[in-house]
Amino acid sequence: MPEILRGKDIAPARGKLGVLMPGIGAVASTLLTGLFSARKGLARPVGSLTQMGKIRLGKRTDRRFELIKDFIGLTDLADMVFGGWDCFPDSAYLAARKAKVLTPEHIEAVREELEAIEPMPAVFDRKFVQNLDGRHVKKGATKMDLAGMLMKDIDAFRTQHRTSRLVMCWTASTEAYREARRVHASVKNFEAGLKTSSPDISPSQIYAYAALKMGIPYINGAPHITTDCPAFLELAGENRVPVCGKDFKTGQTLMKTILAPGFAARLLGISGWFSTNILGNRDGEVLDNPESFRSKEISKLGVLDTILRPDLYPELYGDFYHKVKINYYPPRGDNKESWDNIDIYGWMDYPMQIKVNFLCRDSILAAPVVLDLILFTDLAARAKMGGIQEWLSFYFKSPMVREGLYAENDLFVQRIKLLNTLRYLMREELIHHTGLDYYYDLEETRPSPRRVTASKRSSKTSKG
Numbered sequence: 001m002p003e004i005l006r007g008k009d010i011a012p013a014r015g016k017l018g019v020l021m022p023g024i025g026a027v028a029s030t031l032l033t034g035l036f037s038a039r040k041g042l043a044r045p046v047g048s049l050t051q052m053g054k055i056r057l058g059k060r061t062d063r064r065f066e067l068i069k070d071f072i073g074l075t076d077l078a079d080m081v082f083g084g085w086d087c088f089p090d091s092a093y094l095a096a097r098k099a100k101v102l103t104p105e106h107i108e109a110v111r112e113e114l115e116a117i118e119p120m121p122a123v124f125d126r127k128f129v130q131n132l133d134g135r136h137v138k139k140g141a142t143k144m145d146l147a148g149m150l151m152k153d154i155d156a157f158r159t160q161h162r163t164s165r166l167v168m169c170w171t172a173s174t175e176a177y178r179e180a181r182r183v184h185a186s187v188k189n190f191e192a193g194l195k196t197s198s199p200d201i202s203p204s205q206i207y208a209y210a211a212l213k214m215g216i217p218y219i220n221g222a223p224h225i226t227t228d229c230p231a232f233l234e235l236a237g238e239n240r241v242p243v244c245g246k247d248f249k250t251g252q253t254l255m256k257t258i259l260a261p262g263f264a265a266r267l268l269g270i271s272g273w274f275s276t277n278i279l280g281n282r283d284g285e286v287l288d289n290p291e292s293f294r295s296k297e298i299s300k301l302g303v304l305d306t307i308l309r310p311d312l313y314p315e316l317y318g319d320f321y322h323k324v325k326i327n328y329y330p331p332r333g334d335n336k337e338s339w340d341n342i343d344i345y346g347w348m349d350y351p352m353q354i355k356v357n358f359l360c361r362d363s364i365l366a367a368p369v370v371l372d373l374i375l376f377t378d379l380a381a382r383a384k385m386g387g388i389q390e391w392l393s394f395y396f397k398s399p400m401v402r403e404g405l406y407a408e409n410d411l412f413v414q415r416i417k418l419l420n421t422l423r424y425l426m427r428e429e430l431i432h433h434t435g436l437d438y439y440y441d442l443e444e445t446r447p448s449p450r451r452v453t454a455s456k457r458s459s460k461t462s463k464g
């Protein structure tokens with residue numbers, strides 16, 4: 001296994017970090033408006049672990065808490081530059097105005113910065129996003145030619161902004177559900193498929209190919225498969241480039257992965273979980289198409305199984321009924337409303353019900369997730385952590401994992417995984433929260449911390 005870099009060996013976040021986003025719609029323009037506003041001190045990056053989060057280091061008695069971004073040396077917001085592609089030519093300013101997520105006052109305050117981001121023509125195929133008819137698109141004789149054009153765009157962006165590192169993050173529409181085929185089985189097959197314009201290769205895979213081929217990490221914010229197939233894992237492995245996805249964890253699924261671990265922890269039975277929501281933005285319009293909805297449905301339905309573990313607890317979760325519906329309802333725009341009815345049961349099988357009515361703002365929840373993913377993925381690249389970044393599962397509805405492993409969907413387990421990865425990278429003690437050594441003299445952790453001075457601390461794990 002290749003070694004990863006830790007501590008002082010991690011390449012510092014020096015120079016500009018270029019962020020390339022296929023899809024400058026609601027999520028991307030909300031991220032950009034908030035980020036430019038935060039730079040000017042006009043708004044706070046609420047919800048972002050990389051901007052506001054603190055990490056505990058050492059034992060509880062040490063009282064050491066550091067800002068994550070300082071502890072791990074993340075790229076400063078001032079050093080980020082942005083570009084992207086879209087099948088509509090609207091600048092990020094126009095996209096933000098049209099998305100109507102934010103008030104005109106917030107958008108006008110950073111108008112100049114937003115107007116400077118004009119999307120490059122997209123690689124687009126209506127077969128994969130039927131409800132859109134964008135005309136700002138590239139034309140190439142083959143899919144390999146299209147990949148080549150994207151690489152030229154990337155090169156031009158790199159030169160223009162003098163970036164030292166790049167990250168690509170898919171913030172474009174959800175593509176139709178497709179499973180991996182033979183063309184995705186190896187890099188060789190995939191490249192042959194690009195040359196013959198195989199209909200099984202999606203636009204997102206052409207972007208991902210261009211990125212990984214150039215050593216640029218790729219983040220998939222949508223639920224369709226892009227890099228979840230052997231060809232891309234081979235490419236990411238060869239070039240030691242990070243990949244992660246899928247589907248930003250926001251809204252209803254975020255609530256689900258907050259609540260379900262609680263029921264499972266207390267062994268409360270569940271007989272049914274019905275989730276429905278109304279959504280009126282362009283994302284909702286795209287998801288109104290059954291093929292695109294299928295990608296979303298699979299991503300949303302998958303979260304409960306690995307939290308409740310019906311395989312281990314068939315008597316509590318073996319036959320619970322799980323239903324997810326998304327209804328396109330234009331008047332609501334980005335202000336989604338979701339309803340969950342959860343039928344649970346307790347002692348002696350007595351039934352109870354829980355109702356959750358979340359009036360959320362989709363892109364407001366997504367923006368900090370995108371920012372954190374960009375900064376952490378860049379960190380992974382600087383630490384030479386190629387391949388799947390499972391420690392970033394915290395941010396995804398349907399986390400990518402190595403073949404043979406199940407995805408961890410419990411938000412709290414995901415958080416521990418993320419924080420301990422940061423501690424590991426910085427050669428700090430890992431924390432597993434038993435706290436037993438404050439009460440007992442434990443053989444295996446001697447000498448006990450009660451008798452050890454800070455300078456003598458040598459154990460690899462901290463139990464506070």
Ligand SMILES: NC(=O)c1ccc[n+]([C@@H]2O[C@H](COP(=O)([O-])OP(=O)(O)OC[C@H]3O[C@@H](n4cnc5c(N)ncnc54)[C@H](O)[C@@H]3O)[C@@H](O)[C@H]2O)c1
Binds near residue numbers: 023085124175203221
């Ligand atoms: N908002 C959330 O909370 C949330 C949560 C999870 C996932 N997502 C996913 O994030 C993505 C973006 O969501 P959004 O609300 O910004 O959607 P949006 O419709 O506002 O923006 C998507 C943009 O992508 C463009 N596009 C489509 N195909 C493209 C292509 N091939 N190349 C370049 N651009 C292309 C569209 O023209 C559009 O401007 C969607 O896939 C969505 O499912 C969003």
